[in-house]
Amino acid sequence: MASLSPPRRAFWGDVRFLVGIVLVALSISGVWLIVSTSDHAIPALQAARTITQGEVLTSDDFQVVDVGLGSLADDYLGPDDLHAGSVAARTLESGELVPESALTDADRSRSTTVVLQSSTGIPEGVKAGTVVEVWQAPPLDEGRSYDVPRILVADVIVHDVLDAEGVLADTGTQLEVVIDRADVADVLAAITGGAALSVVPVGSGS
Template identity: 70%
Template sequence: MASLSRHRRAFWGDVRFLVGIALVALSITGVWFIVSTSDDATPVLQAQRTITQGEALRSSDFQVVELGLGALTDEYLAPQDLRTGQVASRTVREGEIVPVSVPADAEKSRSTTVLVESSIGIPQDVLAGATVEVWHAPPLDDGRTFDTPRILVADVIVRRVIEAEGMLADAGTQVELVIDRADVADVLAAITGGSSLSVVPVGPGS
């Protein structure tokens, strides 16, 4: 019996030894994987603030972060890819890793900005990058009343909201909007023609 007991102890001792070897091997493999992943990290640009469509891309608006993107490396903007004269082809949210599809040539951009005074209040959560509609109500012949409101331009982007202060607080809220150049004439005609304009949020926040 004593011989059998010693045999069992020796067997379990061998098993524990092998398990220990396996754990050490797994630990070494894990460290190697972390180090190799770190070595494969690629520097890319991350937006430090919301950048609206058509806005100039400046190096100060980004920070460089290193990420292990693997096969997706070529799909994101590297620091050396940012050049003077580029604008955002779409809105880039704060904290977003910037895709290579975002930069566009400023000379070829189809968007511009127009300052519109909204006759109605705008929710506080409508900030830069929000999507809105512009409604207008043309003045009637009596010069005191307005026609039924209708959409002037849809799905435009807010560049910034300018809240009136002090004695000008009753003048309404001014909103700088990013609009397609093809819509500029209609918007300016509504402004100069005395239409009552309203900026209405769509989607989240509406």
């Protein structure tokens, strides 16, 4: 009587076993990576409010949070990296981690702030950090009429709306804006010359 040999195990069964081992190994590696990253969290500065370009900064403008930045740790500022006289090189949104490139020394800052009055009120949504264009209509006939409006300064950052309740008032609304120092003379000339100034948000179809 011929003996029956045991049936051979299908090859695909072995493959499934190997795939299962690989998936378990990947899962364990993922958990280890998460734990390892959390263990290497470091303190970093986070903007406590919207900070506009050109602002002189103090520790009150930030809060300290522990984050795992990995290889990017050197690109962001910690609580010991904020020095007296630092200013914002660009606008920082509230809650944003502070990269090293977002701060500069006051001596290197090319911007300053100027207060101007918009004769047409402020469009809805304009607030600190909004990028706007400043338009001017030069006076004619000793101020009895005005010339065709034209752009005075483009890509200006609003630092503060000083009279948010006066949007519909005839006197307009005052804003403090951040401008390049090279544009200060033109802006002051328009203000002292009696030009009618208007603010238009960038991208509003002006």
